[in-house]
Amino acid sequence: MTESNIYQNIREALAEAPRNQYTVEMHLQMIKYADALKTVTSKEFCEGVGLKPSFGTEFSKMRNLTQRLKSAGLDTDLL
Template sequence: MATATEAKIYERINLALRDAPRNRYTAELHLQMIKYADDLKNVTAKEFCEGLGIASSFGSEFSKMRNLTERLKAAGLQVSML
């Protein structure tokens, strides 16, 4: 079960996905995964997908983006700017 903070994050992600152009859905999902990776560090890929109501196949993408976030931050990405 999602915490209140996680539920708010899922709501924000869903809004961003809803507003994304159809051909940019996956790119927007990746961006949102990177944006909230630190806040969702204790969430499993399965819980993430369930929280958003998306296919479980996106779970591997969530894991990849979370791992990629560390490298991007080390290279200077300011996640707060996303």
């Protein structure tokens, strides 16, 4: 899957998320694709998805959290 496909998938998931679940969905998508976006900067991520640059911090946090979750047994392929 290409980077642009990932961004498109994330945009679609966010568009379909209920208003009160938007942030939860955004975090879930960041975790889901963290490995595929290892080399992407937070700025590039936000531009690719169409998020405000301030969400770059959330992307960095979720990418770091993903490693901890995977160490505890999370299979991101099941998300």
